[in-house]
Amino acid sequence: MAERSRTEAPTTDGAAIRLDAVDFDYDDMAMHFDLIIEPSTITAIIGPSGAGKSTLLNLIAGFETAKSGRIVIAGADVTHAAPSERPVSMVFQDNNLFAHLDVTANVGLGRKPNLRLDETDRVAVAEAIAKVGLSGKEHRKPEALSGGERQRVAIARALVRNRPVLLLDEAFASLGPALRHAMLDLVGDLQEETGMTVVMVTHHPGDALRLQSLLVFLDNGKVVASGPAADLLSTKAPTLLRKYLGAEDSAL
């Protein structure tokens, strides 16, 4: 397990993520992942429901444990590490915040899990809240925030945690189009600033184009195609992916 210092400069370098022949059984479905994600990149994971998108993120974050194979982040084998020991922050679609704690406390938990914050922690928390545009709402409870604002708090917490990998599990799926684009732009800006590696699961292939990211297409628990989003989403796309995109278009 690599030692990570919590007092390092706010700019972290991204970490590479490698899944070596990772096997995982989801109910009756056998999943198999072989994947390399380069450091400081943005990768969008798309695919039909039940393809294993969230499972892939859960394996990287440590909420699921691989049956066999290795997961390597920043050169360290984390296959069996606990979620809090991995250099990873994850933002879920909802339930990112503790409903009875205010914005500052929710972000502060990213610094100290017992909430005993010192002065540097407080400064870092205030800075992160300002960065996601929530200054002035420090003492609101989650119920007094909009859906977008709640996700901003979760991102602020990821910032103060200062981990080189940020995972977004359909984090913006419940937001309207304009708000979703604003959040994507925020993630893009923060990624540029910190250089962290971002992996996001999305239902909107357009998200990948907006952030000029890499694209990984999953189907039936396997990586079917991967490459720059601009290439994969063009007419050169493989058949399965075209079918998925076509089905998506006709559903719109």
Add this chain to the structure above:
Amino acid sequence: MISLKPLAGALALAFLAVLAGGACISLAVEALRGSAEGFAAFDSYLWRIARFTLLQALLSMLLSVGLAIPLARALHAHPDFPGRTLILRLFALPLALPALVAVLGITSIYGRNGLLAALFSWLGLDVIPNIYGLTGILLAHVFFNLPLATRLLLSNMDSIPEDYWKLSSQLGMGKWARFRLIEWPVILRNISGIAGLIFMLCITSFTIVLTLGGGPRATTLEVAIYQSLHFDFDIARAVSLTLLQLCLTIAVLSVLSLSGRPTEEGFSLRTTTRRFDQTTLGTRLLDGATIIVGLLFVALPIAGTVVSGLAADLLRLLGESLVWRAILTSIVLGASAAALSLIISLALVVAREYLASRRGYASPKLFERSLDRGASLIMVIPPIVIGSGWFILSRHFVDPFSLAPFMVVSVNGAMAIPFAFRILRPTWDTAASRHNRLCAQLGITGWSRLRLIDWPVLKRPSSVAFAFAMALSLGDLGTIALFGNNSTQTLPYLLLQRMGSYRTQDAAGLALILGVLCLLLMIAADRGAGTLAKREVANIG
């Protein structure tokens, strides 16, 4: 990392197993030892009691449900009936009242010197009502269960989609067609569960039968167990009665498990559905009369309790040290029972969730299922069975009466566990499913997690469960009737004694005090539960 959660769950289960198992083993040993004598006790007297137990439960159930249907329909058809919300609140009251208090209220209306008797004599009729026997038992059971059934049915009818009512008025359905096509299917789906619940409550009814039964003609198994232990000290008979009661409960429960439980979605005070049908004047009058009769039936005994309680010499009562000691004993034992039931339920809930989230997609193992089942153990083995089992067992070692405080706390605590478990579990499970991944990622564990994450969530449901359990224990007569004595007297026990010695005024005053105590706790629990439900809706954070 080793968690203490499964250990806590195992300890809670062990407590319940000892409490129930000890009683059952004691009964079994006693039955085998004096087998000839024991089985001789299965005579015609016993069967007559068993028959009466079933008969009164069946009649109470039929009356309650049969009357609840028109009442619920009338209440549903008139969402803007004046004071409807108040009426529904009032209908929640009987469940919060200790049975003994309700019994006094009912006698103040239908008894020899009650309101009805006064009305008859004013009209010049030479009729003196006598409610002791089956009549009184049925009156009291309907008083408790009619409002319950009405509320349950009403909440079922509220779940009928609004579109159905729109459609029925568009299609011009008549009253009968509306009943047959829209209301009846919903009622039918839920009626077996509601009827089963009421049947079960009436089969294990103790206080009402003890006080209103009036003699060996109208006695149920529970009361016969109490009499054989408390007055006759006929152990063989008590054992056979208890075993019969146990078999009966298990038989009824297994039939009930086929029909499913009634569901009440939250507190249905709000008027969810709008009705679009035009009602005729005749229907409106009939429905209005139905509601008013139902209202009077529930409200009069409650008013009677208050009026005769206030007529009692409350100041003198509160000057008696015996009364104060009973109040204090009740509060101390009630609070201990509530604390016990809260601790046991929490241990069961937390351990169950821990195992469930650990196993992931696998099917639950025996231990996890036992944690779930353990919570409702007391439903299968009635408190009186546990009480008499331990009474019979302990007499070999100590004076059973000296165990009064322990038995009241343990049995009353166990009685509240099914409810406390149901109050705590949804909140805990939802919170855990929201928080487990977050806490795992942020490394929030141990004391920090309890202090920052879990306790804030548990605080309110815990106090709701505590208040509810304490009210339940305060009003309970079953266990204290068995074990009570001059050194340990609770408020219901003292009340029963005063009733027995025909000090009616005192009894009415004590009933008022007891009723107010229980009501305050129940109101606190209800308020808490209300905000709990609202918070669940608000927190999608």
